[in-house]
Amino acid sequence: MDNFEPLIAVFSCHYCSYAAADLAGSLRIQYPPNIRIIKVPCTGRVSVNHILMAIESGSDGVYVAGCLKGTCHFIRGNYKAEKRVQYVRDLLSEINIEPERVQMYFMSAAEGNKFAEVAREMTEAVKKMGPSPLNKSSS
């Protein structure tokens, strides 16, 4: 388990965190290769089922990275995403999966550093938790 490398799905907003990821790339800032970015027009588009599907299909962690509060291109998308993330966390608790596997982050397009930092933070956290219970039983 020492060399466990988690797979982490990131729902990334076109206007901020996706641009931040771009910037991180341009600035040659390293971040863990564990994350898989799914670009969305707004985190408000991420539904409960999207997050659940990511977990079911093998992600050890999922996070939604939206704009800083108050700066959503669609006004409230990131607030909606935050509530849905909380709802999914509650659902996961109900079936004994650690809710901490699902997180919400906020960042601006200019925060390439933050994007990398969050990717590292989440990767470390999920590494500590170990593989998703769904992945454990199948292996």
Added chain:
Amino acid sequence: MNFRESLESGKFLVTAEVGPGKGTDVEHLLKDADIIKDRVDAVNVTDLQSSVMRLGSMAFSHLLTDMGIDPIFQMTGRDRNRLALQSDLLSAWVLGIRNVLALTGDHPTMGDHPHAKPVFDLDSVSLLEMIGKLNSGYDMAGNELKGAPDFLAGAVVNPGADTEAALELQIIKMKKKIAAGAKFFQTQAVYDIDLFEKFIRRVEGLKVPIIGGVILLKSAGMARFMNKNVAGVFVPMPLIKEMTDTKDKVKKSIEIAASIVKRLKDLCQGVHIMALGWEKMIPAVLDQADI
């Protein structure tokens, strides 16, 4: 004189109240009743007050009749449907109970069995109408009774309703209660006499005796609790301060109650003293108020 005679005589009425407790121990309550026996025209017996499960009103009312006290049997629509209410009234009559106070009742969530099924098949108004029907020899379904009661029915009104809507609705409902046969009204506790006077001016044309409620203040804390939690009761700040500042709470409590009783003498037809366990103080209150 029984309560009906006192009411009809037009004298200033004094009623008190006992709340049976949780369990079969009635001795101290009977003792308390004995203390006030000669000073009151009737004693109300509450019906599972605050929706807390207790000894029943009918049984305790009956015990009072045995002592020569005329009870006012309080009956709420909270726990019984029309079958049980009518049957209990007939039972009460054969046990010597002659006066009924019809109430809607607190919601069960207010008490110690909050998930009990609320009944409210009849409310205070329809309860009064039903009593009238029983008195006339018929049940609610129109069936003839073999032997009819002849209850004196009363009702309650809350003069301290705290919004315009609440007050107007109280008065409309009061009129409905009178039309349904209420022969007297007892009120929620009165502390703000000016407010009460305004209420009395609104309803004096209805020509039905009103017995103003008086609750003995036991402490400033109790006053604050009632202000916060008891609908229609408001103890003004100066009274709370008097209770805080006094060294002798019992003496002060009697003093305050007596001064309220004195003022009520000019405003309504009686006082209903709710002593909440301090029944021993009632004679002193009445003495100080010159009754």
Added chain:
Amino acid sequence: MLIAERKPMEEILEMIEDFERILVLGCKGCVTVCCAGGPREVKTLSTLIRMDRKQKGRKVITLEDSTELQCEPESIKPVLEKMANQYDVVLSMACGAGVQAVAKLFPDQLVLPSLNTNFTGIAEEHGVWTEACLACGDCILGRTAGICPVTRCAKSLLNGPCGGASEGKCEVSKDQPCAWQEIYHALKRLNMLHYLKQKPQVKDWPVHPGRVVREDLREVEAT
């Protein structure tokens, strides 16, 4: 519309414990609108069931479908027949009526409820519903300015409020306005306060279970 909420997962999982092939059957009526048992929620619940079984290392097959209206036999039949023999149990995401309609139509099929049906209500805003109608069978809204005291007064009082309201709120909950005070304001606004002075009423409660028959709509036998 009927308002319902999903049961706790623990309860649902215990009910389906013994079954491997589960038809999760949503309804596109009320429970879709209140986001409790429509196609989206069918997907969510199915996913949760699969994830639970996977953790336990137990097999499960979830079939997902929704009826147009699960309280209507015509809408249940095609959906269930389409998937006949592919499932062991129907886990309904409809209201209590929907569950019973399936059970009645398929008496040899075990049907389980995954929702708790709360009440007939109004959407106050997205995500907030309040109870509005008790389906008492004798509507008096015409006299109460469209505010139902049978439902919205905690004591279902018909002849005016009790004395328990405080600052316009019901004695049962500070979040709940006194229905009678609301009726008062509404009638005042409509200039119809005299409606409050009608003669007292006693509610004659309906006998349950109810049954409504419309002869004009029933099938006719040609003779």
